[in-house]
Amino acid sequence: MEGKKNVVIIGAGNGGVVTANQLAKNSNLSVTILDKSPFHVYQPGLVDFMFGDATPETITKETRLLLDRRVNFVQKKVVKADVENHKVIAEDGSEYNYDYLVISPGVTEKKKFNFPAWHDIDSVTKIKEGMADLNGKNVVVGYYGLIKCPAAPFEISFMLKRKYPKANVILLNPVAQPPKLQVPMANLLGQASKELGIQVKRGFKLSGVDGNTMVSEDGEKVQFDYAIIDSPIKVHKEFEDLSDDSGLIPVDKVSLKYKNFDNVYAIGDTTNITFPPKTGALAHFEAIHVAKSISNDINGGNKPLFDGRAMCAVYAGNSKGMMVYMDYEKSVAQGRNLVFYTSKKLFMSLYWASLTGSLDKMLDAFSSSLARTATKVSN
Numbered sequence: 001m002e003g004k005k006n007v008v009i010i011g012a013g014n015g016g017v018v019t020a021n022q023l024a025k026n027s028n029l030s031v032t033i034l035d036k037s038p039f040h041v042y043q044p045g046l047v048d049f050m051f052g053d054a055t056p057e058t059i060t061k062e063t064r065l066l067l068d069r070r071v072n073f074v075q076k077k078v079v080k081a082d083v084e085n086h087k088v089i090a091e092d093g094s095e096y097n098y099d100y101l102v103i104s105p106g107v108t109e110k111k112k113f114n115f116p117a118w119h120d121i122d123s124v125t126k127i128k129e130g131m132a133d134l135n136g137k138n139v140v141v142g143y144y145g146l147i148k149c150p151a152a153p154f155e156i157s158f159m160l161k162r163k164y165p166k167a168n169v170i171l172l173n174p175v176a177q178p179p180k181l182q183v184p185m186a187n188l189l190g191q192a193s194k195e196l197g198i199q200v201k202r203g204f205k206l207s208g209v210d211g212n213t214m215v216s217e218d219g220e221k222v223q224f225d226y227a228i229i230d231s232p233i234k235v236h237k238e239f240e241d242l243s244d245d246s247g248l249i250p251v252d253k254v255s256l257k258y259k260n261f262d263n264v265y266a267i268g269d270t271t272n273i274t275f276p277p278k279t280g281a282l283a284h285f286e287a288i289h290v291a292k293s294i295s296n297d298i299n300g301g302n303k304p305l306f307d308g309r310a311m312c313a314v315y316a317g318n319s320k321g322m323m324v325y326m327d328y329e330k331s332v333a334q335g336r337n338l339v340f341y342t343s344k345k346l347f348m349s350l351y352w353a354s355l356t357g358s359l360d361k362m363l364d365a366f367s368s369s370l371a372r373t374a375t376k377v378s379n
């Protein structure tokens with residue numbers, strides 16, 4: 001190990017595992033990744049699980065099996081990232097010194113109402129268990145702040161309509177006007193909702209739940225028989241000391257470095273980057289950028305500049321899917337068709353390979369080709 005630089009990664013989720021596997025190839029580095037859980041969940045598959053199209057076993061794998069053998073996996077909860085003293089402290093008091101730190105612990109819930117969010121297998125199991133026959137019922141899907149993957153509430157609404165065609169599905173969307181970067185995606189999702197008879201109430205800012213009635217900030221009321229409501233996100237309490245007023249960890253969006261620390265990066269849901277929105281796709285490309293930045297720093301090379309790219313397939317009603325590309329400047333949404341629906345289904349298996357780096361060339365080529373068709377926006 002002598003002469004090697006230590007990289008410590010907090011969180012073996014989508015961003016953390018990709019970073020670790022990329023860096024493992026660099027023989028000048030010793031890579032340690034800590035996670036409180038021994039398991040890794042493919043979170044987009046939670047939507048499939050909600051509607052019986054996937055099981056917890058198909059969307060969960062042991063983290064150790066996803067990591068390059070050269071990566072040191074430590075199953076411990078991190079309680080502090082001490083960026084002043086270049087060390088990470090675990091719950092049992094053990095300390096991990098680093099030359100480079102990558103913070104990727106994802107997020108937790110900022111809950112105001114008592115609905116199970118759709119962030120993990122236990123909560124989605126509760127949502128599933130509560131779903132009796134919803135035909136003929138008012139079913140509300142909604143959220144009330146910044147969430148992971150803003151396409152998920154639409155996907156859930158489409159799946160509800162497929163399973164319960166006679167349900168009256170109402171989507172409560174607090175965002176009155178989608179940000180310009182998200183307009184192409186929002187237009188296609190809006191089109192699909194209309195075709196399926198889903199009522200989308202944009203600008204509905206949920207402020208209270210009175211029995212079986214949702215009440216908005218401006219007093220609008222929506223009655224429901226069943227509700228699937230996501231919670232907004234914030235940084236885990238162990239990392240609150242690093243966060244800003246947004247409740248997330250500030251980074252320079254081009255370098256992904258934390259504040260003025262040249263050797264500390266943050267990636268994935270935990271950062272204060274909100275455009276493009278929080279997705280595994282963004283965490284993936286951020287991880288590749290950070291691995292390159294660290295490797296170049298060690299081996300001598302240019303400082304790479306991250307363009308904010310993210311690309312994912314989204315369910316778009318019945319057997320149709322769409323492909324969405326976004327970066328800091330431009331976006332495009334293509335579809336809706338069977339090819340992108342199948343791509344989304346296929347990615348449930350391909351995801352595991354994407355973590356190893358074996359799909360990098362394909363993902364890079366595909367995202368670059370989508371980028372060429374994207375329209376520049378000014379937010």
Ligand SMILES: Cc1cc2nc3c(=O)[nH]c(=O)nc-3n(C[C@H](O)[C@H](O)[C@H](O)COP(=O)(O)OP(=O)(O)OC[C@H]3O[C@@H](n4cnc5c(N)ncnc54)[C@H](O)[C@@H]3O)c2cc1C
Nearest residue numbers: 011013014015035036043044078105106268269279280281
């Ligand atoms: C229902 C749903 C649908 C989605 N659909 C899509 C989609 O279609 N496409 C897409 O690209 N993205 C989608 N996403 C979003 C995507 O899953 C997340 O953006 C992505 O997982 C973020 O990766 P991450 O590495 O930042 O965090 P995560 O993958 O959440 O990983 C964080 C890791 O950190 C660990 N951790 C947390 N705290 C600590 C601690 N104190 N100590 C040690 N370890 C810790 C956790 O155990 C976890 O393993 C969806 C998400 C949901 C919930």
